[in-house]
Amino acid sequence: MVSIKRALLIGVAGVLGLCLAGCDSPATQTGPERPAEVGVITVKASRYTVRQSLPGRTRAKTQAEVRPQIQGIVEKRRFTEGASVAAGDVLYEIESSRYEAALDQAQAELAQARARLQSDEPLAQRYTELAAIDAISKQERDNAQATLAQDKADIATANAAVKTARINLDFTRLRAPIDGQIGASRVTPGALVTTNQTDPLTTITQLDPIFVDIQQSAAQYLRLKQAVASGALATDDDQAAPVKVSPEGADLVLDGRLQFTSVQVDADTGSVMLRAIVANPAHDLLPGMYVQASLVQGIDTRALLVPQQGIDRSSAGKPTALVVDETDHVAERQVTLAGATEDNRWRVRDGLAAGDRLIVQGMGKVKPGDAVAVTRLTMQDGRLIAQTTNPASAD
Template identity: 35%
Template sequence: MKNFTSRSALKFSALVLSAGLAVTLNGCDSLTGGGDAKQNAGAGMHRMPQVGIQKAEPTQVPNTLSFTGRAVPFTIAEVRPQVDGIITERLFEEGQHVSKGDILYKIDDETYQALYDNAQAEIKKSQALLTNAELKVKRNQRLVKINAVSEQVLDDALATLREAKANLEANKAALKTASINLERTKIKAPVSGMIGRSSFTKGALVMNNQAEVMATIQQLDPIYVDFSVPSYYAAILKRAMKKNPEMNIEKFPVTITFDNGEKYEHTGHIKLSEFSVDESTDTIILRTEFDNPDTQLLPGMFIRGSVMTGYHKDVYLVPSLSLSRDTLGHAFVMVLAQDGTVTVRPVKEKGLYKESWVITDGLQPGDQIIVKGLQFIRPGIKAAVMGAKPDAAPSATKAPENAKEGK
């Protein structure tokens, strides 16, 4: 029991001695290093955050209106038969270009050829009857003069002549109709363009004025793009035309941007603007026309477009990440004042241009817009510009020569 008490006393003494040594060392540190600690603390207190700035410079950017729409064929023609019959040949490849007048299908023409031949024979018959009627009239005219026949006989001869002439004209019209129907057994392309799938094959029976389309031809070069735009865009375009009297609506350039960000190489122009507004969507249709030699634009394709109506002048460009908004949605940027104080500057923006916000109000030339280090600052604190040289510190006063070595 005594040994246990002695060992406990020794341990307690050791702990007390260690604590005393630690207090002594801390006291020494406070006596010898206190000045350095205060100096380090002061340096930490005066260290300012570094920020990157961009000086505000007025510039001009294109004033563009953006919208979406779909491509529409320049010309579209649905091929249907104009006579009844059975298809004997199909003379085109599906999906290929056809020219106006190319024969697409042939219909069995035996019946129509027979009708044409009969119409020709009827004309020859009518011509013979007409010749005979003319001879009778001439003969009766001589006989009437010598009272060999009555005038009634001459009148009958003249009526027969007139009837023969009318029959000849009717038969000529019948021949023309037969010729047209015979020609229509060759179904031709009404326009030039790309032809789609054929709905009928060789041996199929087709009928005049049938509802089902045999094939569809679409002219794709040039091609229309119909954009659905807000109705107030029409007012903007009219104001732009008033500012530029030499420009009409067709001279405003229209550009297309694909979903991958690439620009379409051909610039289009406005063909027309609808005169009525869709009440359900408050939009109008803006029809534009583009060259399409490589058929990059296809009917029904969803397209993003824009039209330039002029320029925004005396505006400022601010990187997209440098503009923030408050809880009410008002835009602002952080500006570094001349004395290095961070301030909040409310601004008005007009949308994005090449990944920068277009600022129309709130900035002045030479303003230092903070574009880097925004996470380290807040309004009212001081900040330093990244890479800026600090002000030169005052040089230490040299000791006089006679003060050296205690002299």
């Protein structure tokens, strides 16, 4: 029995020895961990045109409400509703017989006044000569001169009456005051219209060019002024800022230029009105349409533009970035963003500098302080690809 127990103990000891020997084997020992691989881009300063998208509403550059200047019955409408008209085109014809009669009467009164002058003028001349030799009294001479002056005044009055009658007769043919697109007629032949009536007969609207009234908050306006004053943005004061206008729900972009900025803030909305003028040759924009206007705010001559995947958010919601320092270790930066670009990049205002190596791939595998293996990337056509140039020359 003793020998059996001894044999068992020797066997167990042998197995334990083998296990311990296996644990000490060099083949099972773990070497140092390899650094995580990350993709980085080198942050560079570049020239960037800063734009801002703002809501706006279209407004006709010129619009004329057509009203009669005389009273009368509409005899004929001479235009097609919705058509283009030119300044001077006849739109309506108003019954003209009484205005023709008024002109005839005014012309007759003018003829009478001229006839009286023709009769009284030689008489006044004769009386002047007779008074000079005391053949008649000075009172008779003065009366003849007064009659002559009255005749001349009557002629002037009659001339004015003829002009007025001719103008009123011309008003019986109601003409377009401007070029443009004419709207619906609000009267039909047979309707009575009156002088300077409240309701227009129709409306003419010029559609090319067209105004766009844009609303910008007072806070945005002040930030822009401060950016320009500090030199963060450069502007060209000699040229009107370009504007791109897109109607809501339409795949269409029209070009225009900023015309002026209001000097008052709307007390109800807290916004400043900016007006742009936009070429509208195809009449794509109509007055009253809502649009989005993209305005050039200025030029950032040293903009830092980085891919959006290079910016993360902290637990507090603050934007952060991971960079690789000169020792190939990860460092975290708090950044301030100035906004997104049209090609899905972030414009960084603060927290990064030109030359920084920003991690854009493998961010989830590392944390601040980790050593990393760097793969240099570059952005081409919106995609990140590995650099093929010499790293030394890439900087």
